[in-house]
Amino acid sequence: MAWIAVAPCLVLIVMAIVVIGPPLGDVLLTPDDRLWPPGALHLFGEPEPTKEARFAIALLGPLLLAGVVLAASRRPPSLTPSAIAVLVGAGRALLVAFVATAVLGQNNRLGATTPPLWPIFTVRTLITAALIAIVPLVLLRWTRIGRRAPARLPESVPLAVACLVVAVLVAVPWLVTAITSDKAVGTEMTMNWTLDDPFAVLNGRTPLVDFLPVYAHLLPYPTAAVMEVFGKTTFVFTMLMAVLSGLALLAVYAMLRRVARSSLLGLGLFLPVLGIGFLRVVPGPATPGTSNVTLYAVWPLRYLGAYALAWLTARHVDGAAPRRMWLLFGAAGLVALDNTEFGAAALVATLAALAAAQPPPLRPGLLRLARDAAIGLLAAVATVAVATLARAGELPRFADLLEYPRIFGPLGWTALPMPTLGLHLVLYATYAGAIAVAAVRVARQEADTLLTAMLAWSGTFGLLSASYYVGRSEAGKLIALFSAWGLTLALLTLLVGRALAVREWRRPSVPELMLLLGFGVAACSLAQLPSPRDELRRLGQLAPGQVLPASPFIAEHVVRGRAVAILTPISHRTADELGVTNVSPYAFFEEIATRAQMQRLLDAIRRERAHVVFLPEPFVTTSHRAVLARAGFAQWDHSEAERISLWVDGAPDG
16 A cells, blocks of 8 residues: 555645645745845845745655555555556556656756756766675575574674774764864864854853854753863864764664664664765865764754654663653753754654554554653753753743744745755655655554654654755755665665565565665765874874964953953854953854844843944945944944954943
């Protein structure tokens, strides 16, 4: 029934996307606000309500397919064997055509695309991946290896330790590329979007009260604590980011090892997930800074909480701690509060996984699930509220969690149109396949509920986290999703491997071969492993304790202990070094994208009685100047060398 339902479900979803998408976007998703001010150097992109609506409709496709499978398990249709064979063959052929069309579209083989898409995977990569997929099947089929292979691989403590060591050793060269220092970064400070958040905490700011991070709302607290102890430097910050990314990867390995019931098999599944997750972001030679591991907004700020939650979910389903469901949802709530985008996706994925793991009868289990989910989420919200109240004397403004998702989503900041055909459709098909397989396993009441649950988790998380690419549909954002894609491929590969082993490695179907091809593509990414020698040499050239001096212009115009508003790069770090309080709720000026945000800045300045504002001159427009003038501010001085202007609301008082 899953294969039979593929064609009608796909037709219905495509028709809805084409016909309903535009009016739905116009009615429900057209924003009542705009990016402000028009023409600002840092503001580009337009609202794309039709694209947002079509993405929402596309999310219903896997849900519809799973619903058909579960409904048919209760009342199967009456079909002849020949009709079943024809319809199943048609569903499989449609899947092959869908994936092939997407790959050809990504490689610009189905018409001109402006600008042309980056192929990402070359013909050589696809051929190598095919060999990785087919050669093991041939060896297992035509030799005695497959027949002599035990049904379950041996497991022992030394083997488990050895596999863990290998996983760490392979991951470390990639993680080391994320470590840098002020000396290496120079004055450009390419990590402005993440580095300043812990400095804001160190400077006395409180996220969701008087400071608004873009990516992580809770992680800046432990990050600030570590930097307070080990040093307020870029080296310490990036070292911590690398360690946290490593912990996220260990969570993935632990989850795969548990699902596979084997350290060796878990390692074999983990390494391709590791490689594809750190694929080069741009074409060209592998050099430091070209992988998502150096984009801290992705690793670890987005993936850490999600993968930790996947690991906890697998443990819970398998009967290990946390045994109480509400504790798991408490953790899920904290993850969602930390990062709204991937965290909320992981929360919904956990709901899907636990629903798939419920034993019959289903209705009482779902009621318990809803009850414990509500308790856990309320506990997470209460924990954050109490901690914030204790720190700032105010309750958090949870509405702020949606501010940047709204600006990057409905308002279209940095938005780019999505290509009609491309590799994103392959990811979509993979996630839909994982959800459909989970539904089939639920209908069959398969004994291995852990695998069923994690298939549901990975498919749901992959689908929802794809909003990251939908907002700005470029290759870099797509590659940032490859880790989630690789995880889904790994779980499906485990399923296919078990099915082929039962058949003594005979008669692999075309969809099974396609799945193995995808996993082979992920395995090919291991060829981009950075050179450990080069990375160690680079680390030796860093200056871990060095701190770039604060702006001389700002230092000349502030008085220690006073409240000021600094909106230049690394503003809160500058304030911390100069001993002043930066009252700006934003890390730097380029984060202000609406009129309401500009007003929030002015409100913070008035509330905390700051009379001095430092702005990056290239980004200050005529509209900004007019708003500042109406608020009583005038430009007092500026630095040509540093391109910083000083604004005051009266004569400086020393």
